[in-house]
Amino acid sequence: MSPASNGDERSLGELFSSATAELSALVHDEIALAKTEIRQDVKRAAIGSGSLVVALALCLFAVPMGCMALAYVIHRTGLPLDASFGIVCGAFVLLGLLLGLLAYGRFRKVKKPERSIASAKQTAAVLQKAKPHPRDLAPQGAEPLGATVAAPALETKM
Numbered sequence: 001m002s003p004a005s006n007g008d009e010r011s012l013g014e015l016f017s018s019a020t021a022e023l024s025a026l027v028h029d030e031i032a033l034a035k036t037e038i039r040q041d042v043k044r045a046a047i048g049s050g051s052l053v054v055a056l057a058l059c060l061f062a063v064p065m066g067c068m069a070l071a072y073v074i075h076r077t078g079l080p081l082d083a084s085f086g087i088v089c090g091a092f093v094l095l096g097l098l099l100g101l102l103a104y105g106r107f108r109k110v111k112k113p114e115r116s117i118a119s120a121k122q123t124a125a126v127l128q129k130a131k132p133h134p135r136d137l138a139p140q141g142a143e144p145l146g147a148t149v150a151a152p153a154l155e156t157k158m
Contacts, residue, residue, distance in 0.1 A: 030119050037113035048106030055099035062092035 010018075066089040072081055 026123060030116060030123065033119060034113050034116035037116055041110045041113070044106050045110050048103045048110070051099045051106065052103035055096045055103060058092050058096040058099065062089050062096060065089040065092060 069089050
């Protein structure tokens with residue numbers, strides 16, 4: 001078959017090549033979209049994780065300070081040294097709580113890549129509807145690819 005002179009018809013090879021190129025471009029675009037969405041969520045998760053680690057470290061540092069302050073309170077009745085240990089301990093706990101709330105807020109914003117999933121579902125739905133009809137594309141007298149060897153069907157012409 002040769003293409004028509006007006007260019008309206010394309011050969012089967014050209015159609016297949018065009019469809020393959022478009023499908024490849026679609027898959028690449030969906031992968032790029034997924035990478036972008038996941039990159040944003042990874043950044044949020046990293047900030048939240050860093051804040052959580054710092055919050056836990058500050059709370060860990062607050063425990064010995066609180067213990068020392070409590071020990072000095074019990075040991076002494078004077079205020080200045082004990083109060084200063086208590087103030088430092090309270091500041092560490094307050095900073096730890098603030099950073100913990102920041103980490104919690106960041107983790108709540110992490111979500112699945114919804115646009116990528118929706119796009120992939122749409123593509124799958126289109127591809128399911130675009131299944132080719134079964135037809136024998138092999139030349140007459142030749143077996144189609146993947147066919148089992150069977151007795152040839154004889155056609156009689158009268």
